[in-house]
Amino acid sequence: MPISAATGLAPRLAWLLRWPLPALLSWAGSWAVYLLLRPWQATLAMAGAVLLGLALALPHGPRWRRLMVAGGFPLSLLLSSPGLSLPGWGWLAALALLVLAYPRRAWQDAPLFPTPHAALQDLPARIALRPDALVLDAGCGVGDGLRALRRAYPAARIHGVEWSRPWAWLAALRCPWATVRRGDMWAEDWSGFALVYLFQRPESMPRAWAKACQEMHAGSILVSLDFAIPGVAPYAQLQAGSARRLWVYQLPARP
Ligand SMILES: C[S@@+](CC[C@H](N)C(=O)[O-])C[C@H]1O[C@@H](n2cnc3c(N)ncnc32)[C@H](O)[C@@H]1O
Known part of the structure; x- marks a missing residue:
């Protein structure tokens, strides 16, 4: 189990x-x-x-x-x-680097694992977005998800939010065309985004769905790499490379 x-x-x-x-x-x-x-x-x-x-x-x-x-x-x-x-200071320096790159709040979700290059290539065939649509990578790491989104939707306005300061800085450097903020993805308002992309961990998914249902507009899209939302029927499931799966959800109309 x-x-x-x-x-x-x-x-x-x-x-x-x-x-x-x-x-x-x-x-x-x-x-x-x-x-x-x-x-x-x-x-x-x-x-x-x-x-x-x-x-x-x-x-x-x-x-x-x-x-x-x-x-x-x-x-x-x-x-x-x-x-x-290692000498004592070596352990201390390694620990300081680890805490900087993987701060306490990020433990609740996922540490840094980049989205593979071609993971989102089949997404535009199933999900069409307006050219100027707002797209968010929630927990954008060092920008690999942002790059994959850009390849999928070159005209979209792509945003990223990342809790780790060094990763957010690196993502902004690697993706100058994106708007990258250092911040908590759970505190971010998702309401303006046509598509929110997540690559987090299984336990984050119910919370992500609850937040999306509360904030995102009907018809907008939540995409998760690898982890499904338990108990929610996906709008589509796509193969994302040989071993990964993309779970696509469409937000329902609010009662
Ligand atoms: C698996 S990585 C995915 C990175 C990126 N989205 C990609 O696909 O290439 C998850 C990222 O989420 C970040 N993260 C975890 N919890 C977060 C939070 N509460 N707010 C913002 N970022 C968070 C981690 O620091 C990590 O960089």
């Missing part, structure tokens, strides 16, 4: 499944196994810890989460090996 689906089973324990806690707990589990077994047999300890990481990674739906859960222990073991050990 995907880990996100398990939240319905034990509502009181659901907070344990809130990302990135499952990753931190999995890494701690792997380290506990490693430290317990190491005095006995170092190779076995390492194998046990890696296997536990792999087992705990499997229930996660998104591939990037499986990679993070499974890769955390081997990576931290490698970084803490005597040959590679």
Whole structure:
């Protein structure tokens, strides 16, 4: 069962499944196994810890989460090996960079994963927009989604909002034709946009749909790469490259 689906089973324990806690707990589990077994047999300890990481990674739906859960222990073991050990300030600098690039609020949604180059190429055939339509990439990262939108709708007025300061700065640099703001996509008003594009995480989708229904006009479009909105029938599903899917939703008329 995907880990996100398990939240319905034990509502009181659901907070344990809130990302990135499952990753931190999995890494701690792997380290506990490693430290317990190491005095006995170092190779076995390492194998046990890696296997536990792999087992705990499997229930996660998104591939990037499986990679993070499974890769955390081997990576931290490698970084803490005597040959590679960083000085104290090195760890501090790495942590500061991480916090700058991936600030606290962005943990609730997705970290940086760029939209693949051709992911939106089939979208214009299904969704026609007025040439000057307003389009938003909510959580625009370093601008790959903005570029894909521009390829799909070259005449549209493309906006991006991004919480991480360095990513927003980089996106503005890479996409000078777009209007890029540093800000919270949940605080942004989506009402003027004909199309809002999201590449976030499964848990963000119900909130995104609720916000879209409250703010966006009937007939406007919400597009999500990879993650469907649970319980909402899509207007269209498109293949976005070999392994990805594009979920297209049309906003209904408000009662
Ligand atoms: C998976 S990346 C997608 C980037 C870009 N849309 C693309 O497709 O290339 C998700 C991005 O959303 C940003 N993000 C997460 N939560 C956010 C929030 N509340 N407000 C604005 N940006 C957010 C993250 O920092 C990250 O850059």
